[in-house]
Amino acid sequence: MVLHRTLHDKLPFIVDKPYKCALYDIDKNLIFATDTSPKQLQKDEEYYLDNSNIVHIVEIDPYYLGVSYLLINVPINQDKITNLQIMIVLFMLGAGFFFLLIGYFLGRLFIAPMRDSITTMNRFIQDTTHELNTPISTILTNLELIDTLYECEAKKEMQRIEIASKTLSRIYDDLTYLKLNHNYNRDIRVIDISALLKERLLYFSSAIQSKDIELVEYIDQSVLIKIDRDDAIRLIDNLLSNAIKYNISKGRLETILTNRKLTFIDSGIGIENKDLKSILNRFRRANGSEGGFGIGLHIVDQIVQNYHFTLALKSKLQEGTEVTITW
Amino acid sequence: MVKYILFILITATSLFAQDSSVSLQRDCLACHQLHSIPSQMIYRRYLMKYSSKKIIKEKILDYLKNPFQENSIMPAQFFLKFKMKESSPLSSKEMNMLIDAYIEYYDVSKKLFTPKKS
Numbered sequence: 001m002v003l004h005r006t007l008h009d010k011l012p013f014i015v016d017k018p019y020k021c022a023l024y025d026i027d028k029n030l031i032f033a034t035d036t037s038p039k040q041l042q043k044d045e046e047y048y049l050d051n052s053n054i055v056h057i058v059e060i061d062p063y064y065l066g067v068s069y070l071l072i073n074v075p076i077n078q079d080k081i082t083n084l085q086i087m088i089v090l091f092m093l094g095a096g097f098f099f100l101l102i103g104y105f106l107g108r109l110f111i112a113p114m115r116d117s118i119t120t121m122n123r124f125i126q127d128t129t130h131e132l133n134t135p136i137s138t139i140l141t142n143l144e145l146i147d148t149l150y151e152c153e154a155k156k157e158m159q160r161i162e163i164a165s166k167t168l169s170r171i172y173d174d175l176t177y178l179k180l181n182h183n184y185n186r187d188i189r190v191i192d193i194s195a196l197l198k199e200r201l202l203y204f205s206s207a208i209q210s211k212d213i214e215l216v217e218y219i220d221q222s223v224l225i226k227i228d229r230d231d232a233i234r235l236i237d238n239l240l241s242n243a244i245k246y247n248i249s250k251g252r253l254e255t256i257l258t259n260r261k262l263t264f265i266d267s268g269i270g271i272e273n274k275d276l277k278s279i280l281n282r283f284r285r286a287n288g289s290e291g292g293f294g295i296g297l298h299i300v301d302q303i304v305q306n307y308h309f310t311l312a313l314k315s316k317l318q319e320g321t322e323v324t325i326t327w
Numbered sequence: 328m329v330k331y332i333l334f335i336l337i338t339a340t341s342l343f344a345q346d347s348s349v350s351l352q353r354d355c356l357a358c359h360q361l362h363s364i365p366s367q368m369i370y371r372r373y374l375m376k377y378s379s380k381k382i383i384k385e386k387i388l389d390y391l392k393n394p395f396q397e398n399s400i401m402p403a404q405f406f407l408k409f410k411m412k413e414s415s416p417l418s419s420k421e422m423n424m425l426i427d428a429y430i431e432y433y434d435v436s437k438k439l440f441t442p443k444k445s
Binding site: 009010011012013014015023025026027029030031032034062063064065066067068 | 374375376377378379380381382435436438439440441442
């Protein structure tokens with residue numbers, strides 16, 4: 001501006017090192033340059049890289065000395081860029097670590113109530129299992145004695161007691177299975193799953209009869225699989241008890257056993273599609289209408305995974321559920 | 328032969344430049360100096376408004392052919408002190424040559440320099 005006002009014969013244009021400058025008119029023709037800048041301004045970008053230089057073009061208005069574009073050229077200081085990169089990396093690492101710590105503490109804080117309730121539940125299961133075994137065994141043994149030795153008139157009531165006791169016994173077995181966390185010594189050998197399935201159907205016969213469920217059996221003879229007997233019992237018992245428990249009165253229960261798979265199809269209340277994925281989780285219950293801890297299908301899933309079987313669940317609300325184990 | 332042609336061209340160009348500079352002094356600046364009309368300030372205003380030599384030339388030519396207030400770069404107050412110039416008897420060719428000389432005379436790119444640091 002000062003140079004413009006004077007317009008003397010000599011107009012000193014002072015530029016400090018390491019900057020280089022060039023002045024262009026509105027037609028992008030070179031007016032003056034402190035270095036060998038092009039006669040015609042080629043670029044339209046505000047900033048661009050030219051070899052190892054950064055070039056900044058500033059539009060000027062009003063046009064002092066007729067200058068419309070000021071081009072500033074400065075060599076890139078690699079040391080400063082390296083320092084900046086190091087600072088950015090260090091900052092990112094620091095921030096990452098800081099947020100990780102915050103996340104960890106907040107996470108612990110937020111899941112604390114859930115962790116407490118799971119701990120309480122586990123402790124409750126642990127304590128309960130200790131105390132359940134003896135009375136259940138006593139009830140079942142005495143029921144069997146009464147049935148064998150005495151002619152009891154209250155047959156129906158006796159049957160209800162038997163069903164209730166067996167349910168308790170099964171819950172006890174499930175809880176023990178969970179409590180021991182499957183760390184007991186498994187005795188894996190080839191067993192006749194056909195015979196075992198029939199035995200368990202007989203065990204549940206009272207419960208099936210009490211709900212007046214039509215039992216349809218398609219059981220191939222002498223199907224053999226390599227599995228621990230207790231695991232097999234837990235697998236069958238849990239699937240069967242679910243098929244009975246969630247079945248409707250006078251419903252239907254199909255049991256199909258072939259060389260490759262075991263299927264239970266019930267005509268029960270079914271499971272909603274959105275619950276199908278989470279139903280295998282521990283303490284997850286898709287329906288609260290019946291009693292239970294929500295550990296049955298979790299145990300089934302554990303056993304299926306242990307033996308590398310596959311579990312397929314198909315269900316339609318108010319129509320029924322089909323569970324298939326394939327090995 | 329080539330050197331001979333070059334010599335003639337350079338000599339002719341410098342003679343022409345010298346000639347146009349003399350014409351500028353005689354046909355333009357002499358009157359400006361006589362009536363104290365600030366020709367440098369006028370050029371500064373052209374430069375600041377149009378930046379481009381090409382546009383400046385067009386605008387000056389336009390003013391010289393039609394010397395009215397609306398074609399002038401100077402504000403109305405300027406003409407309270409200095410009277411509006413009369414239409415030029417010069418031909419377009421002569422006007423063009425004089426405008427080129429005028430722009431050349433005040434050319435900023437020739438005045439600018441980078442002072443050497445001691």
